[in-house]
Amino acid sequence: MRLLSAAELLDIWDAGRTASPCRCSLLLLSAFLPEEREILANMPLGGLNARLLQLRTQLFGPTLNCLASCPACNAPIETAFGIEGLLNHATEPISEENFIHSFTHDDCTIDFRLPTAVDLLAIVDKSGIKAERELVERLIDKSVRNGESIPLHDLPEEALEALERQITEMDPLAHIELNLTCPDCGSDWLEVLHVIDFLWLEIGNLAKRILFEIARLASAFGWSEREILALTPERRRSYLELLEL
Ligand SMILES: [Zn+2]
Numbered sequence: 204m205r206l207l208s209a210a211e212l213l214d215i216w217d218a219g220r221t222a223s224p225c226r227c228s229l230l231l232l233s234a235f236l237p238e239e240r241e242i243l244a245n246m247p248l249g250g251l252n253a254r255l256l257q258l259r260t261q262l263f264g265p266t267l268n269c270l271a272s273c274p275a276c277n278a279p280i281e282t283a284f285g286i287e288g289l290l291n292h293a294t295e296p297i298s299e300e301n302f303i304h305s306f307t308h309d310d311c312t313i314d315f316r317l318p319t320a321v322d323l324l325a326i327v328d329k330s331g332i333k334a335e336r337e338l339v340e341r342l343i344d345k346s347v348r349n350g351e352s353i354p355l356h357d358l359p360e361e362a363l364e365a366l367e368r369q370i371t372e373m374d375p376l377a378h379i380e381l382n383l384t385c386p387d388c389g390s391d392w393l394e395v396l397h398v399i400d401f402l403w404l405e406i407g408n409l410a411k412r413i414l415f416e417i418a419r420l421a422s423a424f425g426w427s428e429r430e431i432l433a434l435t436p437e438r439r440r441s442y443l444e445l446l447e448l
Pocket residue numbers: 273274275276277278385386387388389390
């Protein structure tokens with residue numbers, strides 16, 4: 204992954220402020236992994252999460268410090284997870300574009316793709332059952348029952364639920380759940396880790412810190428934003444330290 208300048212990081216943050224989480228993932232990864240720009244949107248979602256976790260390690264270190272609330276007693280929980288452990292937990296599925304997998308449940312055979320960022324962007328304005336339905340339509344290439352091709356709306360609900368489980372099993376990094384235990388009441392529960400939300404918050408904090416440095420140096424020395432961003436982070440910090448003397 205290439206290193207980004209402070210100016211590039213601010214540009215990405217600006218561009219992603221009102222974008223969907225999926226769009227933010229692509230913005231970030233395209234900037235850090237320009238050689239993969241063409242394939243990112245069409246790879247299974249677990250591939251994007253794996254790259255986001257690697258990027259998070261590069262930018263902010265290998266440990267995720269998570270805050271959560273116990274669903275049973277509402278106690279605040281603070282816990283830490285190693286990113287390497289999460290990545291080792293799952294291998295990435297085949298990321299060849301539009302790769303078709305086949306799955307059989309009872310007498311139904313379904314040919315399908317794993318969901319990608321392109322699929323999520325296509326349903327970004329929809330919600331609930333409508334979004335789920337459209338996603339399934341996009342993913343299923345062909346469905347056959349007892350040798351006869353059948354339309355999607357004739358597939359039994361159990362077959363679709365089994366397909367969803369199959370997709371989760373095949374691409375485990377697409378939906379990461381953390382196993383948490385409450386130290387107060389001992390309850391266990393699974394907390395979903397939205398990798399991009401977590402990372403975007405940290406990117407936002409970093410961007411605000413850079414903006415603060417720009418504002419401080421601009422008001423003290425009269426430099427422009429462009430001049431300040433041309434300084435290395437170390438040089439900016441040295442000038443800020445001088446202002447504290
Ligand atoms: Zn509790």
